[in-house]
Amino acid sequence: MLNRQKSLTRFRDEEFDLAVIGAGINGAAVARDAAMRGLSVALIDRGDFACATSSRSSKLIHGGFRYLPQGQFKLVYGALRERERLRHLTAPHLVHPIQFLFPVYRGRGFNRLTMAMGLTLYDLFAGMPFKEWHSTLNAAEVRETEPALSRDGLTGGAMYFDAWADDARVTFENVLDADLHGAAVANYASVENFSMTDGQIASASLRDLLGGVSFELRATKFLNATGPWVDQIRRMDDPLSKPCVRLTKGVHLVFARTVLPVRESIVLGDERGRIVFVMPHDRYVLVGTTDTDYPGDPASVRTEADDIEYLLAVLAESLPGIKLKNADVASSFAGLRALVRGEKGAAAPSAVPREEVILESSSGLITVAGGKFTTHREIAQKLVDLVMKRL
Ligand SMILES: Cc1cc2nc3c(=O)[nH]c(=O)nc-3n(C[C@H](O)[C@H](O)[C@H](O)COP(=O)(O)OP(=O)(O)OC[C@H]3O[C@@H](n4cnc5c(N)ncnc54)[C@H](O)[C@@H]3O)c2cc1C
Incomplete structure (x- = not known):
């Protein structure tokens, strides 16, 4: 079961395959998928789980009928398939x-x-x-x-x-499942900076916002799933990076x-x-x-x-x-x-397309931007496929 103190100790002691920054739906779903595939995973959020966009949506698990006249057929088709998968297979108790x-x-x-x-x-x-x-x-x-x-x-x-679904609860169940599959998970822990070795991100400076101490979190890959804050994290990696959202x-x-x-x-x-x-x-x-x-x-x-x-x-x-x-x-x-x-x-x-974009910086930071709550599982699958390739 979730044990924040134990996770903080693991953050200090272990080197992870993947560190996921942000425990909204995208970060939580990636951590779950990666942990289920056997990777060692750290998942952190600066606030509580789902404290930002992932508890403030319209709570619809939908294809988005309004996107059809915009010609976004791929998005609508993919989202409807995910809706049905969640409804009947993965989360019928939530959707x-x-x-x-x-x-x-x-x-x-x-x-x-x-x-x-x-x-x-x-x-x-x-x-x-x-x-x-x-x-x-x-x-x-x-x-x-x-x-x-x-x-x-x-x-x-x-x-x-x-x-429809309670968005925060779906997110939290992804966090719980990531934890069940061995991920180290903590809320109220903020990434404040990155350290590089040979041009690649080697660790992140992490601040425990409840304990007030900072330490280094080491991982082979870092994933930026911070929603509205993705560009702030990208600037920690490369101060000259242009905004992507x-x-x-x-x-x-x-x-x-x-x-x-x-x-x-x-x-x-x-x-x-x-x-x-x-x-x-x-x-x-x-x-x-x-x-x-x-x-x-x-x-x-x-x-x-x-x-x-x-x-x-x-x-x-x-x-x-x-x-x-x-x-x-x-x-x-x-x-x-x-x-x-x-x-x-x-x-x-x-009129702006709602499809997600996945970016990778030269120092190895993977960023996910955009996307729909409904398609979180598919987005996570794509991201973890990419992480596996890089590992
Ligand atoms: C008004 C609105 C309605 C919507 N309605 C729907 C809908 O009905 N159906 C649908 O499918 N989609 C909907 N969406 C889209 C959906 O809600 C989002 O795509 C999804 O919630 C984005 O999740 P996320 O994980 O990327 O971001 P977020 O949920 O915002 O998570 C980012 C997390 O990163 C954390 N963070 C930030 N900086 C740091 C740091 N330095 N260190 C550690 N953690 C950090 C934050 O605390 C936050 O918890 C809606 C969106 C909005 C805004």
């Missing part, structure tokens, strides 16, 4: 089905035909049994299913299945179900057709997300007034009978997407 109502409005986003075509592709990619396939609805059926929805320009809609902020609001009494999980759109999810879970309803460039310090990301204003406006327009005020927001959380940085004059945040 649950969620059924969405997706209303269609005249002159906005999908029409009934493109929606039906897209969802057929979505269900086909997932390889779902026919009984779980989407169904299309006419306007009267949509109104009956969710009376709170705006009727202005409503032409119909669809019901389709996706999946673009950070965008995503905010979710939480309402009591009594003030937002929707019956279904719904896919709403803003006036430009950008998707916002409304997802009732038990006594609360999760609403999100925003997607705006974030130039600040990743540690300071928080919900701002304009994030709340944007999400309340989408709700007011789409669910006109439900009047929500700022004071109805029970809670909120903000996370940062580490999107792959494109050329100058890049696309709007929502």
